[in-house]
Amino acid sequence: LAGKCPFGGNTIGGAQTSRPTLQDWYPDRLRVEQLHTDGPQADPLRDFDYRSAFEALDLDELKADIKRFLTTSVSWWPSDYGNYAPQMIRMAWHSAGTYRIADGRGGAGQALQRFAPISSWWDNGNTDKSRRLLWPIKKKYGNALSWADLMILTGNCALEIMGFPTTGFAGGRRDSYEADDRTYWGPEWINNMHPDAQDDMVARDQRWTGEPGSSDYELQQPLAASHSSIIYVNPEGPLGDGDPAASAVDIRITFGRMAMNDEETVALIAGGHAFGKSHGQVSTDRIGPPPEIAPMEAMGLGWHNPEGSGNAEHTMTNGIEGSWTQNPTQWDNSYLENLFGHEWVQTRSPAGALQWMPADADAPTTPDAHLEGVEHPLMMMTSDIALKVDPVYREICERFLADFDYFTQEFSKAWHKLTHRDMGPKSRYLGPEVAQEDFIWQDPLPAWEHAVVGEAEIARLAQAVRDTGLSTSDLAFTAFSSAATFRGTDKRGGANGARIALEPQRDWAVNARTVPVVARLREVTDAFNAAGEATVSLADVIVLAGCVAIEDAAAAGGTEVSVPFTPGRVDARQDQTDVTQFQWLAPVVDGFRNYVMPEFSSVSTLAPEEMALDRAALLGLTAPEWVVLTAGLRVLGCNHDGSDEGVFTDRVGVLSTDFLDALTSTDLEWAKADDAGTTFTLQHRDGGGTAFRATRNDLVFGSNAQLRAVAEVYAASDAHDRFVADFVAVWDKVMMSDRYDVTAG
Ligand code: HEM
Structure with missing residues (x-):
């Protein structure tokens, strides 16, 4: 073999990640390793203090640069109407x-539009160009x-240069560096396919139940989009049939799943479509592959359009063609005036998409975005006509039509909510343009108005907690329950605010055990505060009680x-708590407290442990943390109903490895207790x-190979x-997960 290439004469068929992968072999396995994606290893800025860097930016200069860029067209992707603002x-x-x-996922927070699958959804057509156009600005301001943040700030600048008053801008979104x-x-x-090319019926049968309009018409949880590869709804109607x-x-x-009510929904659609145009010049089957699978020389850009220059007057994005208004780069009320001022009839775009045009021949026209002197009929999408035919939407539109200032204000607030909804508490907001007003969707907390308790007071409080005689189990369970709502996705929930004492959390079945405990801890809090030497919040006392229990x-x-124990939490008021929007934080499955929603098996095809993994991910846990936390909570007796399932110990309340000892024991054998294999x-x-x-949610820690490997570490004699x-x-x-007031989250 001397001198011969080791691969010589053989075909080379595989490298790391070549298929079949583990997932191909065993598609139904529990992917515990998913807990470790988006970790610090992928982040070249893991040690970077983004908050300080962003705060040091000159936002005025940055915004001036963005606004200049918006009206400076470049030849490789010329702007419509000489203005990039709409796109x-x-x-x-x-x-x-x-x-x-439902799970707080998605949103602007990590710029995930840069990565698949989102980057390559049909609905995101040509947003790759928008981001690439912004690169010179990104490069100039760098990692600060x-x-x-840049994408949302550019959206705000775009609105502003077209005469629209925004409600403010907060920075503080940290980019992700992997899909x-x-x-x-x-x-x-x-x-990656145009909705028309997808088998609509197959898609909808899987995602939706019931017939449109029937009472059992439901979109699968936790989804919010009506259709694969679309942000919200198909503009041509649910089945592309123009209804x-x-x-x-x-x-x-779908907008309800985005946490928007009817008025916000109308404001957003009517407001957004006051600007720009839709692009539908070329048949979809001539358009190249999306960014994720485009040829290498396309350098991350997708949807190659072979027609003419492939852009400007030849642009093909969604497939629908035209603009909603006479002046698409000006904030005015002409979208609603046009929608209600004309009868609209169905027509088709050059690309073949179903759309609507005014029935009356003398309706106003809209200028071509590139060709001087060329005019086109106005356009509406089926999803625009929807605002006119739905009685509730119609009433809102009429209000907006009659009062443009009111419409402007409602769109401005809805845009602010849309673009900041996933940022979590206001303490995460950065920059000089943070809106003064608090909004209910921010889950606001009262201002901190007293000194934080010191060591001596904490010791007194700890003693007062012990004097209640409440059990270690009850104290740990209650503290954990108060913090367990946290989710790192949209940074909602957590112990701060003591919302466990408020509606709707105190009424959740999973929290029933906490009610008397919270009441007793409130007495401790009140007695301490009545003494007048210092002030503490119920939220802090609940967490402290948990710490006492663990010690x-x-x-x-x-x-x-x-x-x-880090004090400094405050107590939210009921009027600061949007009951409907908090209801979404109720767990479906909480493996930590051995809770499975009673109707789970009838509404889900998933195994409970899949949902438990999802919850562990929302809490931001690693696999070892998931194992250790569950193992500890079991021996502390922290099942939601006080049951003995998973409590593999005869000394409940003692922090031991007993759960793991039993789990890994070769002296025990396991048998199903019911046909379905749930117990x-x-x-x-x-x-x-x-x-x-x-x-x-107990045995998974012994049956899953990765969890078992970790369980063995902690079950070992040393x-x-x-x-x-x-x-x-x-x-x-977990207790600190929502403490953005003291950590640089
Ligand atoms: C353009 C659909 C809601 C802002 C478009 C396009 C479609 C569409 C198909 C054309 C894309 C292209 O071919 O270039 C929808 C649907 C919505 C919706 C189905 C919900 C029912 C919104 C909202 C906003 C918005 C909430 C912003 C608040 C815009 C803007 C454009 C646009 C500014 C013009 C883009 C350009 O000129 O390049 N929309 N949209 N849309 N949409 Fe929407």
């Missing part, structure tokens, strides 16, 4: 518009300006630990009878102290 508004709207309230492979975007395996009434039904459901439980297991019994192999009972230390660390992480 930048669409880019910003699509960036924010992926947000969904994230893509995520998001965790988010469930729908069941269809038909990416405006059916379109209105889809719009209401006592560890001590009972023979380990003295100090559980960190189990653990029997002694030697015939000693039933040792324990368990759920899927791991007790490591287990306690790691439990305390993850406990503190």
